[in-house]
Structures are given as structure tokens and as C-alpha cells.
Amino acid sequence: MIEFPEELIKQKLKEAEEDIDWFYENKKELRKRYCNMFVAISNKNVIAASRDPEELVRKMKELGKEDAIVEFIEPENLIVVY
Amino acid sequence: MKIPLKLKEEIKNVENTQFIERRIILPVNIIGRKIVGAEFIIDTGCPYSFINYITLLNLNLPKNECKVKKMVIGGSLVDIFSIPTLKLYLKTEKGEIFILKTDCLNVAMPSEANEKEKAHAYTLPNILGLDFLIHHKLKLFLNLSENVQYLEV
Helix, strand or coil: CCCCCHHHHHHHHHHHHHHHHHHHHHHHHHHHHHCCEEEEEECCEEEEEECCHHHHHHHHHHHCCCCCEEEEECCCCCCCCC | CEEECEEEEEEEEECCEEEEEEEEEEEEEEECCCEEEEEEEECCCCCCCEECHHHHHHHCCCCCCCEEEEEEECCEEEEEEECCCEEEEEECCCCCEEEEEECCCEEEEECCCCHHHHHHHHCCCEEECHHHHHHCCCEEEEEHHHCEEEEEC
């Protein structure tokens, strides 16, 4: 396992938390454009989206944003219980 | 030491009926070969813990070829495979970093199924279940009506 500097981890954790908050705050709006898609979120922006998880990860790699948060946006009328 | 959790909710209107979907979320950095941001759903109704397929792809980790078990999660039949040990980095309420090195996590992969079921299985979230809480001796405190939720180490 690779070791990373603590300051970098702290920064990435803060960014991840902010992006998760942003996603939930904007999920309804995002659903209009990205329903049934996986979205990659970085710095409070959708940087890539796809219906195919493998394609999304490829896009994230191309953008050099492999640390982005990935979320799936289900349709509004789908109630999900795990 | 307290690790804050987030209570997220979404109000959905389906055919004139209002549904409120609430989730208890733990934001983390997962470190394997690289740093990946992710969220886990805390699920005390789930006996096991796992990351989803997209998190595995993102971490660029191999899964073991040997299937551990089959499970039905959220109506999807999935195969559970073991994965290498991972480090989870969590933020404490004081803003410090707490590290959990864990081998509790597996990966949930769509089982042999039709394309629709497979697609559904890909959408499963990352889940921390009871095995994780027990193995790492984490206490879970919830007082949702007061918006108080955290893990205690």
C-alpha cells in the first residue's frame, strides 16, 4: 500500500465531503440531465457521466480525476431500499 | 473519539405520494494503490460490508478469483469476492484523520443474470454493515430526530 502525506489526505477528504454534500443538495436538478447515469463529481461539478461504469472510470482517468466522487442517479419514481 | 456521520435525505414525489429517503453516510478516502474519495452507507440491517464495482475499478484493485458468497442486495443477486486490505481515512469531529486498516471489505459484483439485473447490481452503493462495526469495535450513536449521528472509536 502506498503512503500519502497527511496534508494531502486531509485536503482530499475535505473535498470528498464537500462534493458529497453538493451532490445531495443538487440531486434533483442533476436528475433532469443525468437520470439513470453514473456521475463523477469533483470540486462541486459533474466532470463526467455515463451509463456504463467502466466508461466512466476511463473518462475519469483521462481527466486525471480518479479521486472524484462517483454517484448513481436513479429515477425519481424508483424508491430504493437496501 | 467521535467520527461524524451525515444524515442525507431526499423527498421524492411518486404518483402524488411523498417518500422521504434517508441515508446515513460516512465520507471516506480509501487508499489502496491510490486515494479515492467515496461514501459508505451505514447499514445495520446488512451483515456484511462491501465496496461496489465502480469503487473497485476506480481503486484499480484486483479482486480474488474465488467467490466468497452469493447475496441478494436491494433485490439484486450479487457475487461477493474478497479484495486486498484497504486503508480507510476518516475525519474525526476535531478535524483530525483517523485511519482504519481493514480486511472486512469485499466487492459486490453482478452475478450471472440478465442485463437488467446486472445493470441494477452496478448501482449498489458502498455499504458498511455489522461485521465492520463489530470487527473494528465501533459504536454507532443515532438520535436522528435531533440530527445527532456519529461513530465512536
